[in-house]
Amino acid sequence: MEVGDSFKFYWNDTTTPVWSTEIDLAQKNQQLVFRIEEGHIVRGDAFPVFYSVLRVGAAQPVESQPQWKLLVKLDPPGGFDEEQGTPGHSGLRYSIPQDIIDDGVGPGDTGGVPITIKPYRFMRRNDRINVAWGSKNVYHTVADGEVEQEITITVPLDVIEQNGDSDAVAVAYQVVDECGNYPGGYWRWSAATQILVDLNNNRLDPPMVLVNDMPVEEVDLEVLAGNPVIVRVNTNRYEHAVGDILRLTWRGTSADGFPVDVGPLEETVEAIPYSYNFTIPYEDVAAIARGRASVEYVRIRSGEDDRPSKSKAVTVVGDYRRYGPPGIVEATGNTLDPDLNFYTLSVPDYAGRSPGDRIIIVCEGLTASDHPTYYDVPVIVAGEVAGEPVLGNLPKAQVKRLDGGSLKVYYSVNGQPDSDVLELTVGVAAPSLPIPTVVEAPDDMLDPDEVNPAIGANVIVPYTVTVRDDVVVLRWRGSSSNAPDASRTLNANTAGKPVPFTVPFTYVSGNLNGTVDVSYSITRGTSLLGNSIVRHLRVGSAQLIDPTIDSAKDPHQASIANGGYTVETSVTLSGKAAKAQRVEIYEGDNLKGTAEANGDEDWSLTVSGLSVAPHIFVAKALYGDNPISGAWGINVVAVTPPTITSIRDPHQAPIANGGYTLATSITLSGRASMGMQVQIFDNADLKGTADVDGYGDWSLSLSGLAEGAHILNAKALYSDHPESNYWGINVAQALVIDTSPVYLNGFFLYIGQPRTATPMPAGTTVTRTPITGNPGYTYYTSNADVARVDGYGTVEGWANGQATITVADASGQTAAYTVIRSNAWTMAMIGTITGGEAANWANSQGAANSFAQPPRPDGGTMEAIRTYYVVPTGFNYRHWTGAFENGNPLWPLWANPYTGEIGTQAIQDYLGAYCRIPYGSGQIMASAPES
Structure with missing residues (x-):
């Protein structure tokens, strides 16, 4: 953004901005940092959230896209704990089966232990529930249908086994919402329940946790008073032997659910019986304030399997530990020089620091014109030695813009509460001590050829109003390499006199053709007497230097590499030349302008009106033998929208x-x-x-x-x-459906007539839908004669045979399973036949009617017709069934499918006849003959 542009920020309102400003010089092309008044932040969805910029000279503002929709959640899950004097958050309630509480967990509890989470205040979809079983955790994310409902989370057997046997495993839970809010109040965990666990693992007795030499179930940080916790293992002659190794691990969990572990720690058994103590540093215990710990040990014996102990659980009460403030190495007292080349952020070691910890160092500044700035530096803990800080780089541009203002620096570790704050003024405190002298650089030009490589550069601190035990610290900050700070503690012989230092030659030659800032400070006791004026040195030969072109920038200060590209038709070239000398800038034979090098040997020139074409520039010196720089080429290209x-x-x-x-x-x-x-x-x-x-x-x-x-x-x-x-x-999600075969073997008779409303019988239909996939499903059948499927995935079996059901989702993925249909029947019918001939005809059709038992059944055929079909009147007459009363061939049986009647009639009489036959794919169903 340019000076004069108007910026407006909108929150849940399209007409009235909640913050606005007109861009000034300090804000030009900088990140804007501002705060929104608390009254605008209300519960619910904030929409739209966007900003607009009205450019100088423009008639209409440009609005940011897309507009944001943000969830504002001000209520912590579980609400604010109104009973903070009672351990555990009172709003986080749960239940464990009473038999587990009474009898504990034994080898028969193979199904795990169900923990029922009661509905809690401000329960919401995407809340993340963490059930802690000792030092192990089971997580569950609340789904839409679970809000305001009880949720049962089962702690599986493998988790119980991993945590091990214990006389009292601590069971509790915590919930964190999708905005990162923890339960409100002192306690961030529910109250803990102690569960006996004995899986017949033959574990050793648990260690004891001691505070002031007394065993405890709860560690009170106030009582601990900065001392370590002692964990004691008592050995005996039955379970221990001289030479055994006791390997103990303390597993802590902070109030925010982060691990802070100590160990493994080892002791070798040298006498029995004897008590062996293990020390848990206070810092590691304080790091889990309002959290808990589980401690156990393993007995290691040569030639035998390792034998673990039961675990011992304790809670930790007391105030949270705070992380100490960060530092900036180059700061002196509470002041930061804005003109240095480098700034090194330093995060001190903290309890529980582990490789992979993510540290966010936040730098909040305030410029001289009271504009806020923001810059964060993420760093990952690597292999830093214990006790050493983790370092990060703060770009000098972020400090320079704060000249005359202030800077606050703090950090967070893995999203935990912020550290204490480092507060600095930037460039306000003027140096109070005289500038140091560099013997080999009388004109602030340090020529390495003039420095004895065996000794290095000689620096004199001229301030002499010093006393015994004053500490003088020399700083040598180079553009390429820094010398370690050198410190002198003055004695009776050196106080009140100039103090000499030598800087190793490597820190001279290592900054060749660059710069060095030299300064010092003097401390008396715990008080800073002052900082010196900084001496700025150039490192190189004092002779006239050849001109160079070192950079090209567009009007927005974006760098253009040598041979690089730009869409701008105006560029600024910069380089080096002899102090106070002039250079001419040429493109081919065309003189583009003349520039003069300043006292730092820097020159620059803006070249405008460039065409869309390649351009090659050189700088020609107007001194000495008129040396010419190397070429710097840029390519001006047309603006092409991406x-x-x-x-x-x-x-x-x-x-x-x-x-x-x-x-x-x-x-x-x-x-x-x-x-x-x-x-x-x-x-x-x-x-x-x-x-x-x-x-x-x-x-x-x-x-x-x-x-x-x-x-x-x-x-x-x-x-x-x-x-x-x-x-x-x-x-897309992967399309997953149950692909096991479906066997539809339910009895059904298909006669091609209108159906009643009676549902299909069991075994004739199945509904199968995707387990996961992308909604918008379509279902297909490979054989509609055998199986038909609707748009909801419900399959209805028809003719005997096999079909493949295929489902496709919105992403185009497909999955299939097989349907095998059996026990499907239809009817064969004939218009007229004698009772004597009906049996032969039925047998020729493959008849399946059964008349094995009285009173005159027909195998369910008529019942199926009357149950599932609107029986046409054409069925309302007698039909030979092809069977005989009690097997007597003189008594042929007839049936009326319409009324359900069954009887006998003269064998020579002519009637219609029917029989039930298997229904196969492609078969034409019988219809009622004309009566």
């Missing part, structure tokens, strides 16, 4: 705009102005920056995409930041 032309998965398969993919890694490709850069956004999130090559092509790979929709676009880092069109993709 585009996204394709997105591909790791197998180079294209993903259409609006399409689906199972891949969580993709590669975007597109076009933009040659040699420029574009930023890729997923909705409002910046995902990365891509370089545009000399052909105008760019590509960028993204990984770790979450399931769901992703709206991507490219924003140019040139001109007025044009943006591409949006390209949407959907990262």
Whole structure:
């Protein structure tokens, strides 16, 4: 943004901004930092959230896109604990089966232990519940249908086994909402329940936790009074032997759920019986204030399996530990010089520090014109030696802009509460001590050839109003390498006199062609007497130097590499030349202008009106033999709005705009102005920056995409930041359905007549839908004669046979399973036949009617007709069944499918006849003959 631009920020309101400013020189092209008044932040969804910029000379403001919708959640899960004097948050209630509480967990409890979480205040979808079983944890995320309901979380047997046997395993739970809020009040965990666990693992007795030499179940930090906790293992002649190794581990869990472990610690058994003490430092105990710990040990004996002990659980009460304030190495007292080359952030060692800890160092500044600034530095704990700080770099531009203002620095570890704050003034405290003298640099030009390499550079601290035990510290800060701070404690012989220092030659030669800042400070007791004026040295030969072109920048101060690209038609060239001498800048034979080097040998010149074409510049010295610099080339290219032309998965398969993919890694490709850069956004999130090559092509790979929709676009880092069109993709869930075969063997008779409302009988239908997938499912059958499927995944079996049911989801994935149909029947019918001939006819049809038992059944055929069909009147007459009364061939049986009557009639009489036959795929169902 430029000076004079108007910025407005809107929150839940499209007309009235909650904060606005007109950009001044200190804010030009800088990140804006501001606070929104508390009254605007209310519970619920805040929408829209966006900002607008009205450019100088423009008629309409430009609004940010997309507009945000933010969840504002001000109530902690479980609410505020009204009973803070009672251990555990009173709003976090749960239950454990009474038999588990009474009898504990034994070898028969193979199904685990169910923990029922009662509904708590401000329960919400996406709350994360952490059930702690001793030092182990079981997590559950609250789903939509579980809000305000009891939730049962089972602690599985493997977790119980991992934690081990104990006379009293502490069981509790904690909940953290999706905004990172913990339960409110003193306690962040529920009250703990002690459970006996004995899985017949033959564990040793647990160790004892001692405070002031007394065993405790609860460690009170106030009582501990800065002393360590002692964990004691008592050995006996039955379970221990001389030479055994006792390896003990203390597993702490903080109030925020983070681990703070100590150990393993080891002691060798040298006498029996004897008590062996293990020390747990106070800092590690204080780090889990309002949390808990579990401690156990392992007996290690040569030639035998390791034998663990039962665990011992304790809670820790008292105030939270705070992390100590950070430091800035280059600060003196509470003052920071804004003109140094480097600034080193320092986070002191803390209890429980482990490789992989994520530390966010926050630098909040206030400029001389009272504009707030914000800059954070993320660092990851690596292999720092215990006791040594973790270091980070603070760019000098972030300090320089605060000249005359102030800086607050603090940090957080793994999202825990912020540390104490370091507060500094920047550039306000004027140096109070005289400038140091560098013997070999009388004109502030330090020539390495003039420095004895065996000794180094000689520096004199001229201040002489000193006394015994004053401490003088010399600082040597180079553009390429820094010398360690050198310290002198004055004695009776050196006090009241100039103090000499030598700086090793390596810190002279190591900054060749660069700069060095030399200063000192003097401390008396715990008080800083003052800092000196900084002496700025150039390191190199004092002879006239050849001119150089060292940089090219566009009007927005963006650097243009040698041979690089820009869309701007005006550039500023900078370089070096002999002090107070002039250079001419040429493009080919065309003189573009003349510049003069200042006292630091720096020159610069702005060249305007450049055409869209390559341009090559050189600087020619107007002194000495008129040496010429090396060439610096730039390519001015046309402004091309960025585009996204394709997105591909790791197998180079294209993903259409609006399409689906199972891949969580993709590669975007597109076009933009040659040699420029574009930023890729997923909705409002910046995902990365891509370089545009000399052909105008760019590509960028993204990984770790979450399931769901992703709206991507490219924003140019040139001109007025044009943006591409949006390209949407959907990262799909894998389609999973039960693919085991379905056997539909329920009896049913298919006669091709209208059905009644009676539901289909068991074994004739099945409903099977995806377990996971992407909604918008379509179902298909390979054989509709055998099995038919509707849009809800319900399959109805028809003719005997086999069919394949296929489901496709919105992403195009498919899955299938087999349906095998049996016990399906239809009817064969004939219009007229004698009772004597009906049996032969039925047998020829493969009849299945059964008349094995009285009173005259027909195998369920008529019952099926009357139950499942609107029986037509054409069925309301007698039909030979092809069977005989009690097997007597003189008594043929007839039945009326309409009324359900069964009887006998003369064998020579003519009637219609029916029989039930298997229904196969492609078979035509019988219809009622004309009566």
